[in-house]
Amino acid sequence: MKPHVLAFGVIPLIACGGPGGDTGDPGPSGTAEAALDVYLAQPGAVVRTGQGLTVRHGALEGEDVFACDTGPGPQGPARGVCLTPHNVWGWASDLSLGGEPDTPRPVGPDGNPEPSVCGPGRLLALNSFTDSGGPARGGGVFDLADPRPVGGNTALFCEEYLAMQWTSVSVRMAYLDTQIRVPGEFWTVRWMFEPNPILADPEFSNPACGMDPHYAAQLGFLDDPRALLRGDMLVCRKADEDAPCTDAEFQWLDRDLMTFTSTRPANPQRSGYMMSYGVGQDAQGNFQEVFCNLNCNPGEPYCGFSAGGYEVGFSIPQDRRFRLFSEYVMKEDPRHPRYAETSTSAPVAWYHFEDAAGAVEEGVGDDLTVVVRFDVTGLVFLEGVDDPSEVDGYTPEELFEHLNLKDMAARRDPHNFGHDPVHEGWVEVSLAP
Numbered sequence: 001m002k003p004h005v006l007a008f009g010v011i012p013l014i015a016c017g018g019p020g021g022d023t024g025d026p027g028p029s030g031t032a033e034a035a036l037d038v039y040l041a042q043p044g045a046v047v048r049t050g051q052g053l054t055v056r057h058g059a060l061e062g063e064d065v066f067a068c069d070t071g072p073g074p075q076g077p078a079r080g081v082c083l084t085p086h087n088v089w090g091w092a093s094d095l096s097l098g099g100e101p102d103t104p105r106p107v108g109p110d111g112n113p114e115p116s117v118c119g120p121g122r123l124l125a126l127n128s129f130t131d132s133g134g135p136a137r138g139g140g141v142f143d144l145a146d147p148r149p150v151g152g153n154t155a156l157f158c159e160e161y162l163a164m165q166w167t168s169v170s171v172r173m174a175y176l177d178t179q180i181r182v183p184g185e186f187w188t189v190r191w192m193f194e195p196n197p198i199l200a201d202p203e204f205s206n207p208a209c210g211m212d213p214h215y216a217a218q219l220g221f222l223d224d225p226r227a228l229l230r231g232d233m234l235v236c237r238k239a240d241e242d243a244p245c246t247d248a249e250f251q252w253l254d255r256d257l258m259t260f261t262s263t264r265p266a267n268p269q270r271s272g273y274m275m276s277y278g279v280g281q282d283a284q285g286n287f288q289e290v291f292c293n294l295n296c297n298p299g300e301p302y303c304g305f306s307a308g309g310y311e312v313g314f315s316i317p318q319d320r321r322f323r324l325f326s327e328y329v330m331k332e333d334p335r336h337p338r339y340a341e342t343s344t345s346a347p348v349a350w351y352h353f354e355d356a357a358g359a360v361e362e363g364v365g366d367d368l369t370v371v372v373r374f375d376v377t378g379l380v381f382l383e384g385v386d387d388p389s390e391v392d393g394y395t396p397e398e399l400f401e402h403l404n405l406k407d408m409a410a411r412r413d414p415h416n417f418g419h420d421p422v423h424e425g426w427v428e429v430s431l432a433p
Contacts, residue, residue, distance in 0.1 A: 038124050038152030039371045040092060040171070042144040047371050064181055065388045068378055070410035071422050078409055080402075081385045082378030083180045086241060090176040091221045092150050093139040093309060095372060097121035097324070097427070098168040101160065118158035121166065121324070123370055124150060137174075137219050144374060152370065154326060156351075161325035169372055169425050172311040174221045175228075179241075180380050182399060183392050186241045189380070189403060190250050192232040193274060193310035196220055200227035201290075201307070203279055209292035211305070219307070223247055226264065230290070230308045231274035235260065235400060258397045269400060273408040277308055289414065312407045314374055314425025323354040324429060326365065337364060353429045363431035371428040379423065381406040 039047050068082035098120055105113040124139055140150040176191045195201040198219045204211050222228065224247035234252055236245035237260075254265035278288025287293065287302040296303035316322075328347040329335045338345040349365035382402045385391060391399065411419040 036123075036152045036154060036365055036368045036370060037149045038095060039147040039149060039369070040095075040142040040144060041147040041371055041373050042088070043373055043375055045145050045147055045373075047147045065391070066378070067387055068381075068406075070381065070406060071420075078383065079386055080409070081382040081388050081391065082406060083380040083382065084377045085178040085180050085379055086186070087179045088144045088176065088374075088376050088379070090142060091137075091139060091174040092124060092142050092171050093137070093174055094122070094172040094311070095124035095152070096170050096172075097123065097166045098170065098313070099161075099164040099166040102163040102165070116160060118160045120170075121161060121164070122153075122155040123169075123372070124152045137221060139174075141221075144376065147371070154349075154365075156324060156326040157328065157349075158325075164325070165321050165323055166316065166427070167321050168313050168315050168421060169427055170311050170313040170421075171372070171374070172309050174309060176310075176405075178376075178380055181241075182396070184239070185396070186238050186243075188236040188238070188245045188250075190232075190234040190236070191271065191310075191405065192228050192230060192234075194221075194307040195230050196222045196224065196228045198307055200229060203290055204292055204305070204307070206292070209305070210294045211292065224250070229270075230277070231270040233269050233271055233400075233403065237396070253397060253400050255401070260397065260400075271404070271408065273404070273411070273414065274308065274310065277414060310408075312405070312423070313419075313421040314423045315421040316426050317424055319356050320426040321356050322427065322429065324351065324427075326351045335362075335364075351431060353431060355429075361429070361431040367431050369430045371430075372425065373428065374425040375423060377423075378406055380404075381409045383409055 041047055064084040064086065066082055067079070069077035069079045071077055101116075105116070108114050138151070142148070142150050174194045175196070176193070177188050178191070179186060179188045181187075195204070197216065199205045199211070199213065199216050203209065204216065228234070232252065234250040236249045236251070238245065248262070251260040251262050252265055253259075253269040254261050255267045255269055256265065277290050279290045281287055281291065287306075290306055290308050291302070292305040293302050294305065326349050329350045330347050331338060331345045333339065335350055336345070336348060351363060351365060351368050353361045381404045382391070382399070383404050385394075385402055394402070406422055410422045
C-alpha cells in the first residue's frame with residue numbers, strides 16, 4: 001500500500017470563487033484545490049444539504065449475517081461469515097476517485113500501461129490549515145447513518161480528467177467504528193489505523209523524529225486519554241442496539257487471559273493486516289508505510305511523515321459511473337459569476353458533471369455538493385467460521401479473535417497493489433441552480 005505522506009509545504013486550501021469569494025492562484029495543472037461540501041452516507045440515509053439533491057430512500061437489502069467468501073485474491077477466495085454493520089462511524093482523511101480514460105494509456109517497455117500524469121481525482125485531502133495558520137489533521141468525523149459535511153477540497157483540474165470516466169471511490173481513514181449484531185449483544189468494534197495520540201507510537205516519540213509536541217497534539221482524532229496504537233482492535237458491548245458507547249467503554253481483548261479489559265494488556269488482539277505495515281526505512285533506505293522524516297527540505301520525496309491509515313476502495317456500478325472535472329474560469333469568461341460587473345475578481349472553479357445517462361450539469365464550486373454512498377453489506381468478516389449457525393458456539397472472546405474487515409481479508413497484504421474492491425459505492429453530485 002502506498003504510504004500517505006503528510007508533507008511540509010503543503011498547498012493551502014483555495015476557497016472557491018463565486019459571489020462573495022475569491023480564489024488564489026490555481027497553480028499547475030492537477031495541483032490546485034477548491035473547497036466544497038462532501039458527505040459520507042449509507043444507502044437510504046437522508047442528506048440534509050438544503051439543496052436539490054436527489055437521494056435514495058430505502059434500507060440496505062439482505063440479512064446482516066450470512067455466509068460469504070472474500071472473492072478472487074492473491075491466494076484465492078477465503079470462506080467465512082460476513083456481518084453487515086448496523087452503522088459505521090470513523091474519521092475520513094481522504095476521498096479519492098479512480099477512473100478509466102476514454103483512450104487507453106500507452107504501454108511502456110515493461111508491458112504495463114503508463115501511469116496517469118494526474119493520479120487519483122481528489123474530493124477530500126489532508127492538506128488543511130487551522131484559522132491560526134498552523135497545520136492540523138484534515139478531514140473529519142463521519143456517520144454513515146447521519147451524514148454531516150466532512151469538509152472537502154477537490155483536485156480535479158488536471159487536463160486528463162476531461163476524458164476520464166470515474167469507476168471507483170476510496171476513503172482513507174484514521175479509525176473506524178462498526179456496530180454489528182452478535183448472539184445476545186450488539187458490538188461496536190473500533191479499528192485503529194493510526195495511533196492516538198501519535199506520540200504513543202515509538203516511531204514518532206523517538207527523539208530522532210523531532211516532532212513538536214504542540215504539532216503532534218493537533219493530530220489527535222479521539223478524546224480517549226488512553227494510548228491507542230495502530231492495529232488495535234477494541235470493542236464496546238451493549239445489550240441494546242441504541243445504547244451509545246463512550247470512549248472509556250471500549251475494551252481490548254487480553255489474548256493471554258482471554259478476557260476483555262479496559263486497561264491495555266501486554267498481548268492485545270490486533271489487526272494482522274495493520275501490523276504488517278513496514279516501519280521506518282528498509283535495508284536499502286526506502287521509506288516504508290509508517291515513517292518520520294522531518295529533518296528534510298520541503299518538496300523532497302518523503303519529506304514529512306506517515307502514521308499509517310487504511311484505505312478501502314468501492315467499485316462504482318456501471319449504471320452509476322460518471323464524469324466530473326473542473327477548470328478555472330477568468331473574469332472575462334461569460335461563465336464567471338461577475339462577468340457583467342466592472343470590478344476586478346479572481347478566477348472561480350467551474351465544474352462539469354455528466355451522469356451515466358449523459359445528463360450534464362455545470363456550475364461554480366460554491367454550488368457543488370458531493371454525497372459519497374458506501375454499501376457496507378458484509379463489511380465485517382469472521383475468518384475461519386464456515387457457517388452463520390456456528391457463531392452461537394463461540395464465546396464472545398473467541399468470536400472477537402476471528403474478526404476482520406472483508407477488504408483486509410481479501411487483500412491479505414497491504415503490499416498487494418492489484419487488489420480489486422470487494423464492496424460497491426457511488427457518488428451523487430449536485431450543482432445548485
